[in-house]
Amino acid sequence: MSSQRALIGRDREREVLSALVTDVKAGRGQVLVLRGEAGIGKTALLDQLTDQADGCRLGQAAGVESEFELAFAGLHQLCRPFLSGLDRLPAPQRAALGTTFALRPGPPPDRFVVGLAVLSLLSEAAEEQPLICVVDDAHWLDQASAQTLEFVARRLHAERVALVFATRDTVGSPATFAGLPDLVLGGLSGRDAAALLETTVAGRLDVRVRDRVLAEAHGNPLALIELPLQVSSAALSFGPDAVPALDPTLTGRLEQGFLRRLEALPAESRQLVVLAAAEPVGDVRLLWQAAERLGLGEGALAETGGLLDLQHRVVFRHPLVRSAVYRAASPLSRRAAHGALAEVTDPAEDPDRRAWHRARAAEGPHEAVAAELEESADRALGRGGAAAAAAFLEAAATLTPDPARAARRSLAAARAKVTAGAFGEAQTLLAAAQAGPLREPEQAQVQLLAAQISAYSEHGNTALPLLLAAAARLEASDPSLARETYLDAFAAAMFAGRLAAGSDSGAGFGMGQVAAAMRGLTLPPSPARPDRLLQGIAVLFTDGHAVAAPGLLATVGAFGADELTMDEAVRFAWLAACVACDLWDDGNWDVLTRRHLEATRDIGALSVLPVALTSRVIYDLYSGDLDEAAALVAESHWMADVTGGQNTMLPYGAVCLDAMRGHTAAAERGFGRLLSDIAARGEGVGLNMVGWFQAVSANALGRYDDAQRAARLASGSPLELGPPKFALAELVEAAVGAGDTDTAHSAFEQLTSFTRASGTEAALAVEAGRRALLLAGADAEDAFRESIERLARTTLRVEHARARLRYGEWLRRAGVDRRAEARTQLRSAHDALSSMGVGVFTERARRELAATGEMLRPRPVDTTPADLTHQQAHIARLAADGLTNPEIGAALFLSPRTVEWHLRKVFAKVGVSTRRELRQSLLAARRRG
Structure with missing residues (x-):
């Protein structure tokens, strides 16, 4: 079908494509x-686009049904012409892409x-000329390629x-590349459809026949071209009664037409x-080598009925032909084709595709082929292609x-499917x-996978008992995996908290269950830090804080002071940081949240990064670095964009930051959404x-009163x-x-049971500050002073400023003769809170100062200059801190451009x-705050 004929009636679509070319030449990514x-004209429009892209480089790929399970196959098609630029990428990206394409281990x-x-590779390729990449049949792209290209598509703002993409969305299936700018192609108008139909047949059509064909085609260009070719000249001449009944679906009718044409070919041409x-x-040379193996000569090509073109690469008349032909072929014919292709595929250059062809060619069980598939699965996992590994292993199991x-x-294969998220x-x-004979260790792994499927797919807390049972069963056969499973169980219990399934006491029920099980776990002779950490947490829940705190403080200190392996930093530092927070060990709370964040950034572990960001934001809010917290919140917005906003931890940091800044209305709306x-x-x-x-x-x-209700909610499960x-x-x-002394004393008693077990400066400072509120006279004043002095030796600057604020308020109410002392404390508190941007307490300090006779004008505390978005503010801060564009891009998954x-x-x-002026502007904004 010629482009000119196919594009009858597509003026609007051609204008869109023309504007796209103009924009990309101007440096605006599209x-x-x-x-x-099927058949609506998507491929013809892609051809039109490439024809008019003068002065642009071209990249092309197409999804193929038979490669749907091969990880990164489509991506490799697209990137192969540009791999000469691989060495110019930053080292982590170069290594990642080299491993993905099996270019290096x-x-x-x-x-x-x-x-x-x-993204960087395509950006590099577009340096000399704008680059236009077209991907046909995108619905047949393998999952890894589709995910990667969608990621890239969302980051082309400033790239040339x-x-x-051209895709056929099917009813009942999620749309491919949902949320990206799209152009939905409908059928041609009646006039345009009739004009196209006239170009497909010689002579004049009977009006009834013409109307029948137009009705059948529904404006589909391919149908208008192909349907008349499916009907004999007699049928066209003698009217609609001679038109055969067709499959009720248009796709089915078109496929039937192609298949009837295929059936009319000689046997060699069909094969x-x-x-x-x-x-x-689409390799013509490879195809002819395989054809020779099957004894097919060039004469076979001469009679393919126009279904196939082999000039420069293998091109079908329409993508629908390929899938129709492959599905309709007999098993014997398909096996013969795959067998020949396996013979001519180089086992050194393309071992995975060769193994795949051999598997499709096998008539029954075949251990040698199954072993090759297993090796291919290992290579796929090495490239991060879990879905492909699962497909190889599933095929291997069958053979x-x-x-x-x-x-x-x-x-x-099931394990790889879980990794790939294909839980069903x-x-x-x-x-x-x-159903097969499995040994006990393998039966235990079956139980573990069933628990993980429940945890990952249902996102509820019913997985906890399954994880516990799996961990217990693994203890005998694989103690290391058992400990990792207990960690997963504890994480599930920790996030479920009092809402853990089966919990009716609200007192750490789930975590208590996990802790009791972990207490019985036999540790290795020289337990590593993670083992000691898990055991210490178990003691915390079974024997209490007084018994567990000394050992946990030592273990947390080891995590904070010693070098950590990458696995320790990514998998355990967050848990050690939670324990440090629990024990008011602010120094290690600082170190470990920072280490966890740095490690997850270094390896690009975006599944973990939202937790790392939120944990660090909470520390920054208490340490008074609200600028840093805001930068991390901005980064969490990037992460929401990257991950599709799926991680539920992402919103907490932003809402808590609003609360501390004094943006009360926004914070309350956010809290309401979270609670729902x-x-x-x-x-x-x-x-x-x-x-x-x-x-x-x-x-x-x-x-x-509101504070009491909220604090009761948060402390309802104090363990x-x-x-x-x-x-x-x-x-x-x-x-x-609120004047509720009974509640105050009861809460203080609970509080001291934890602070005294910990004994850190921060813990004793918090205890002294709250004790002061329950005392009077000199005893109260001594407690206020103790709290301030201890907090001065910690990193909890907001708590320190609040302690001065409470002491100043107490002094002001102590009498006129102490107003000067009150003013000193309140001014110190106000200045500290204001400089940190803690607007929620700054205004309270200002009012208290006014009550002593010192008047201050309210000042804005938001230190973001101008009207920068979250993303712009974050980039501005990183640039002001001296990071280069490539470094900022690596942190935020953007290209330098x-x-x-x-x-x-x-x-x-x-x-x-x-950038120097930008840094000065940001510093000035902070000083104004």
Whole structure:
């Protein structure tokens, strides 16, 4: 079908594509998804786009049904012409992409680092000329390629790169590349459809025949071209009664037409077309080598009915031909095609595709082929292609003659499916594994996978008993995996908190269960830091803080002081930081949240990064570095964009920052949204976090009844790590403010049971400050002073300023003769809170100062200059801190060109022209705050 004929009636679409080319030449990155049914003209529009892209480089790829399970196959098609630029990428990106494409060995790369590497590679390729990449049949892209290209598509703001996809969305399936700019192609108008139909047949059509064909086609260009070719000249001449009945779906009718044309071909030509349908690369040389193996000569090509073109690469008349031919071919014909392709595929250069062809060619069980597939699965996992590894292993299990080995391969395939997020398919494979003879260690791993499927797919807390049972069963066969499973169980219990399934006491039920099980775990002779940490937490929940605190403080100190392996930093530092927070060990709370964040950034572990960001934000809010907290909140907005906002930890930091800044209305709206979701998710840790900061905000505003309700919510399960202990301190303050002395004394008694067990400066300072609120006279004053002195030796600057504020308030109420002393404390508190941007307490300090006779004008505390967005503010801060564009891009998963694009907008808004001026502007904004 010629482009000119196919594009009848597509003026609007051609204008869109023309504007896209103009924009990308001007340096404005473009993304477009062409959506429509089969035959609607998507491929013709892609051809039109490439024809008019004068002065641009071109990248092309197409999804292929037979490669749907091969990880990164589509991505490799697109990137192959540009791999000469690989060595110019930053080292982590170069390593990630090199491993992904099997160009070099290495550990499995994080998929987001792979995405950034592809973005950088395409950006580099577009340096000399704008780059237009077209991807046809995107619905057949393998999952890894589709995810990577979607990541890239969302980051092309300032690149001279366009990505244009053509996809056929099917009813009942999620749309491919949902949320990207798209252009939905409908059928041609009646006039345009009739005009196109006239170009497809010679002579004049009977009007009834013409109307029948137009009605059948529904404006589909391919149907208008192909349907008349499916009907004999007699039928066209003698009217609609001679038109045969067709499949009720348009796609089915078109496929039937192609298949009727295929059936009319000689046997050799049919086999050549099937061979081409089975060969996904489009390599003409490879196809002819395989054809020779099957005894097919050039004469076979001469009679392919126009279904196939082999001039420069294998091209079908329409993408629908390939899938129709392949599905309709007999098993014998398909096996012959794959067998020939396997013979001519180089085992050194392309071992995985060769193994895949051999598997499709096998008539029955074949251990040698199954072993090759298993090796391919290992290579796929090494490239981060869990979905591909699962497909290889599933095929290997099917071809394995030995039942025990087949069961083990099914188990391995199920494990890869879980990693890939295909939980339904993983359950099917688990059932297949269980049907075979498995040894006890493998049965335990089946149980573990079933628990993980429950944890990951249901996002509830029903997985906890399954994880515990799996961990217990693994203790005998794999103690190391058992300890890791207990960690997963504890993490699940920690996030579920009092909402853990089966909990009716609200007292750390789930974590208590895990702790009791961990106490019985036999540690290795020389336990590592993670082992000591898990055991110490178990003692905390079984024997109490007084018994556990000394050992936990030592273990946490070791995490903070010693060098950590990457695994320790990523998997355990967050838990050690939670324990440090729980024990008011502020120094290690600082070190470990920072180490955890740095490690997750270094390896690009975006699945963990939201937790690391939120943990660090909470520390920064208490240490008084609200600028840093704001930068991390901005980064969390980037992460929400990167991950699709799926991680439930992302919103907490932003809402708590609003509360501390004094943006009360915004904070309350955010808290309300969070609380409405928490119960449904079974995320008890959210109740603690929300209640804690709601109580802080309400105490600052003097809304003591509200503060009591919030603090009770947060401290309802005081054994849980972290926030409940801080919330008890807020409850004492709120109850005293509300005149509820019974609640104040009860909460203080609970608080002291934890602070004295810890014995850190921060713990004793918090205890002294709340004790002062319950005392009078000299005893109260001594307690206030003790709290201030101890807090001065900690990093908790907000708590230190609040201690001065409470002492100043007490002095002001002590009498006129102490107003000067009160003014000194209140001014110190006000200046510290104001400089930190803690607006929620700054206004309270200002009012108290006014009551002593010292008047201050309210000052804004938001230190973000101009009207920068969260993303722009974060980039501005990183640039002011001296990071280069590539370094900023690596941190935020952007290309250097996009960073530069954002910085130009920042400079314009702030009114500066250099990074030095930007840094000075940000410092001035902080001083004004």
